[in-house]
Amino acid sequence: MIIAERKPLEEIAAMVAPYKRVLVLGCNSCVAVCMAGGQKEAEETAALLRIHRQKENIDGVVDVFSIERQCEFEMIDEVLDELKKYDAILSLACGVGVQVLIERDPSLRVFPGLNTTSMGYPAEQGEWVERCVGCGNCVLHKTMGICPITRCAKSILNGPCGGSADGKCELGKDVDCAWHLIIERLTEYGRLSDLDEIEPPKDWSTSHHGGARTTVREDVKIDRS
Amino acid sequence: MTAVSKLEQALNSGQFVVTGELGPPKGADLTEFKENAEGMRNHVEACNITDNQTAIVRTSSIACGATLVQMGIEPIIQITVRDRNRICIQSDVLGAYALGIRNILCLAGDHQKFGNETGSKGVYDIDSIQLLKGLKDMRDEKKFMGGEEVEGDIDYFLGAVENPFADPFEYRVTRLEKKVRAGAKFIQTQCIFDLDRFEKFMEMVRERGLHKKIAILGGVTPIKSLGAARYMKNNVSGITIPDALIDRLKGAEDKKAEGLTIAVETIQRLKEIEGVAGVHIMAIAWEEKVPEIVERAGLYPRPKF
Numbered sequence: 001m002i003i004a005e006r007k008p009l010e011e012i013a014a015m016v017a018p019y020k021r022v023l024v025l026g027c028n029s030c031v032a033v034c035m036a037g038g039q040k041e042a043e044e045t046a047a048l049l050r051i052h053r054q055k056e057n058i059d060g061v062v063d064v065f066s067i068e069r070q071c072e073f074e075m076i077d078e079v080l081d082e083l084k085k086y087d088a089i090l091s092l093a094c095g096v097g098v099q100v101l102i103e104r105d106p107s108l109r110v111f112p113g114l115n116t117t118s119m120g121y122p123a124e125q126g127e128w129v130e131r132c133v134g135c136g137n138c139v140l141h142k143t144m145g146i147c148p149i150t151r152c153a154k155s156i157l158n159g160p161c162g163g164s165a166d167g168k169c170e171l172g173k174d175v176d177c178a179w180h181l182i183i184e185r186l187t188e189y190g191r192l193s194d195l196d197e198i199e200p201p202k203d204w205s206t207s208h209h210g211g212a213r214t215t216v217r218e219d220v221k222i223d224r225s
Numbered sequence: 226m227t228a229v230s231k232l233e234q235a236l237n238s239g240q241f242v243v244t245g246e247l248g249p250p251k252g253a254d255l256t257e258f259k260e261n262a263e264g265m266r267n268h269v270e271a272c273n274i275t276d277n278q279t280a281i282v283r284t285s286s287i288a289c290g291a292t293l294v295q296m297g298i299e300p301i302i303q304i305t306v307r308d309r310n311r312i313c314i315q316s317d318v319l320g321a322y323a324l325g326i327r328n329i330l331c332l333a334g335d336h337q338k339f340g341n342e343t344g345s346k347g348v349y350d351i352d353s354i355q356l357l358k359g360l361k362d363m364r365d366e367k368k369f370m371g372g373e374e375v376e377g378d379i380d381y382f383l384g385a386v387e388n389p390f391a392d393p394f395e396y397r398v399t400r401l402e403k404k405v406r407a408g409a410k411f412i413q414t415q416c417i418f419d420l421d422r423f424e425k426f427m428e429m430v431r432e433r434g435l436h437k438k439i440a441i442l443g444g445v446t447p448i449k450s451l452g453a454a455r456y457m458k459n460n461v462s463g464i465t466i467p468d469a470l471i472d473r474l475k476g477a478e479d480k481k482a483e484g485l486t487i488a489v490e491t492i493q494r495l496k497e498i499e500g501v502a503g504v505h506i507m508a509i510a511w512e513e514k515v516p517e518i519v520e521r522a523g524l525y526p527r528p529k530f
Contacts, residue, residue, distance in 0.1 A: 153336050154307070154347065158354035158403060160396070161333045162388030162415060163462040170336055170462035183393050195399070198358055198407055201311060201351045201370055 001121065002030040002094045003128040004037060004114040006045065012090060013052045015111045019088035020059060024049065024113065025101075026066025027093035034128050037092030037114050039066040045092065045113060060087075070097030076104045083108055136206030136213065142194065144185035149202075151178035157199040230327035231299045232271040233382040235503075235530040236411060236440040241496060242503030243524055244301065244413070244442060245269035245515050249284035255292055258284075261512040262298050268519040268527065271299040271328055273413070273505070277308060280340025287321045294325040301384065302326050305334025310350035311359065311370050318360060322379050330384045330413065331356040354400075354407045357385055361408030385409035389426035390419060390465040398429040405439045412439055413505040416446040416457075419465040420494055427498050436500030443495040446507045447488035447514060450480050485514060485521070492522040 006012075016022045024046040032038025046064035053062065063086070069075050070093035076083070083089060083101070088109050091098045094116040101110045118130035133150045139157070140147060149155045153171050160179030163170025167180045186192045204210065228234035235242045245265045250258055265272060272293060276286040290300035302321055304314060318329065333353045337345045351359065351370075359370040360383055367375045385404045389397055401412065417423045423443065430436050448454045451474050458466040470487065477483035488506075495501050504522075508515050519525050 153338075154333055154349045154352065156333065156349070156352040158352050158400075160391070160393075160400075161353070162386065162391045163333075163336070164391050164393075165462050166392055171338055177392075180393055183396050192396075192399075196403070198354055198403060201355045201359065204350065 001033055001119070002096070002116060003034045003118045003120050003130070004031050004094050004116045005034075006036055006041065006092070006114055007112070009045075009048050009052060012045070012111075012113055013049060013056070016049070016088045016090055017053075017056070017058060019086075019109070020061070021085065021087045022049070022060065022062045022090060023083065023086040023088070024062060024064040024090045025070065025083070025092060026064070027068075027070045027091070027097050028066050029069045029071075031092060031094055031097075031114060032066075034122065035126075037094075042066050042092050045090070049090075066092075069093075071100045073100070073104050076101060080105060134207070135202075135204070136210075137203060142199075143182045144189070144191075146178055146181045146185065148178050148182065151176070151181075155202075157202060158195075228382075229380045230271070230382045231530055232301065232328050233410070235270045235528075238528070238530060240528050240530075241524065242440070242442065243269045243519055243527065244271050244273060244503065244505045245512070246273040246275065246505065246507045246509075247289070247512060248275050248278060248509065249286065249289045251281070251283050253284060255284065255289065258289060259292065259296065262293055262296060264513055265515050266296075266298050268516045268525060269506070270527065270530065271301050273301045273303060273330060273507075276303040276305045276332075276334065277340070278303075279335045280307065280337045280342065280345075282341060287317055287324065287326065290321060290326045291324040299328065300326055301328035301330050303330045303332060304356065305332050306349055306351050306353060306356055307334035307337060307347055310348050314351075314356065315359070315363065315369055318363065318381075319375075319379065322381060326381070328382045328384065329360060330386065331360065331409070332386045353385060354403055357383060357404060357407035357409050365408075382410060383408050384411040384413065386414070387412050388415035388463045389417075389423050390415055391463040394422075394426075395429070397426065398433065398435070401430065401439070402433060402435055405435060409439060411442060411502070413442045414444040415463055416444045416507060417491060417495070418446075418470055419467050420491065421467075422465060423495075424498060427500050431500050436502075440502035441500060442503045442505040443491075443498075443501050444505050444507060445488050445491050445495070445518075446509060447511060447518060448474065448480075448484035449511055450484070451475060454484075485518060488518050489521040492518070492524070496522075 024042045026039045026042030027037050042064050046062050050062045090113045092113040098112045119132045120130040123129045135149050164177040169175040169177045274286040274289045286302045290302040293300040337347045362368050387401045457464045492504050
């Protein structure tokens with residue numbers, strides 16, 4: 001899932017300060033699970049924003065509702081007429097949702113209420129950890145299901161570097177060394193010699209470094225000709 | 226085979242080799258840098274030049290390396306993969322060669338989190354082993370990493386680093402072997418304070434016969450103060466300082482003198498370990514003490530290579 005966290009209230013309030021009719025729009029998928037942008041958080045944010053605007057003597061309304069996913073046209077379309085009634089929409093979706101709203105209707109003024117951080121999972125209550133950077137060329141089969149691109153701070157493919165100590169990364173004692181974990185698992189399965197081969201430089205063109213990616217599936221595309 | 230650098234020649238001779246290290250300044254005035262280099266001239270075979278060490282912006286290692294070449298002192302330029310992608314690294318290596326630099330040390334580099342540009346983007350396009358292999362292929366196969374041909378001749382002596390004090394301990398030797406296969410001909414180790422652990426490391430190195438394939442230079446750093454020792458012990462990842470050594474410094478009246486004596490003793494012990502080809506002295510912000518250490522360790526005058 002996509003993980004995000006809410007921007008500081010002051011930053012949000014400043015973005016929408018010039019607008020009278022403001023909608024806080026929640027997104028009930030990923031960001032609801034990470035407790036950043038679902039209906040509940042949208043209501044909280046709207047309440048805080050109202051108090052803040054009252055203090056600052058800003059006239060207008062702050063309404064709130066949420067949709068299932070802001071990253072799909074179909075779901076936006078269901079509420080599009082409603083969205084058009086507002087001067088500003090504070091989207092509590094990830095960065096994708098914010099942009100898809102604008103792409104659906106460029107007349108909408110949409111502002112990001114969240115900082116999108118990563119793709120990961122909830123490790124425990126109140127803690128979400130990154131597990132994939134979407135490099136476009138998965139190596140997990142070689143590394144026993146532990147991603148060195150995401151979890152090694154240097155994305156090393158022939159690890160570990162000299163900063164690994166007691167199973168921890170040089171970044172700090174709260175960060176596991178991904179290569180330590182990989183070596184442990186390979187050793188456990190008697191496959192440590194898998195690492196003897198020098199892994200060649202990675203082709204980053206499949207990652208974001210190749211520019212924004214478009215995934216095309218001709219087999220499921222609808223022929224509009 | 227003819228040696229491409231004085232360092233390679235020295236290592237080929239089988240004599241105990243000494244290298245030093247210079248950190249470029251945080252500005253473009255190289256006066257002090259040159260003075261420090263001058264001080265080491267007759268005491269080391271070659272001198273490392275760090276590449277923005279601990280991710281702190283400094284004059285480039287290649288510019289400083291070229292300065293040493295002009296002075297007639299042999300540089301070993303460090304290249305990290307933190308700040309440059311493969312395009313820039315290969316370009317810089319060509320430039321370094323054109324400027325007369327013949328020794329290159331390949332390493333990952335400390336994470337940018339530790340430096341003075343903490344918001345910078347870490348590049349890490351390739352890792353240190355891929356860097357070694359890439360530079361070896363540029364030299365031996367005349368091919369860039371992308372496969373295109375390198376025009377004309379290019380030749381250099383390639384080295385790498387290894388940290389016997391990092392974990393997983395047993396795997397460090399396996400990784401050293403990987404670096405040998407990637408093209409490293411010499412290794413400089415992380416600072417050695419825990420000699421017992423280093424001896425265990427060398428035992429594993431010898432078991433695999435790696436000491437015959439690669440020249441291992443033991444890293445030695447004189448400790449300037451008790452505070453510095455404590456700082457390294459607690460804050461520098463991959464450095465192990467035994468408590469006994471801290472206690473010894475604590476008990477010493479003159480900490481600096483004791484720090485130097487410990488460094489000299491370390492070198493003397495390293496000389497006795499089979500498979501250790503020399504020492505790499507990293508006298509951080511204490512470069513002027515290198516001659517004294519070399520002399521007291523009985524390594525002066527240096528043989529002519």
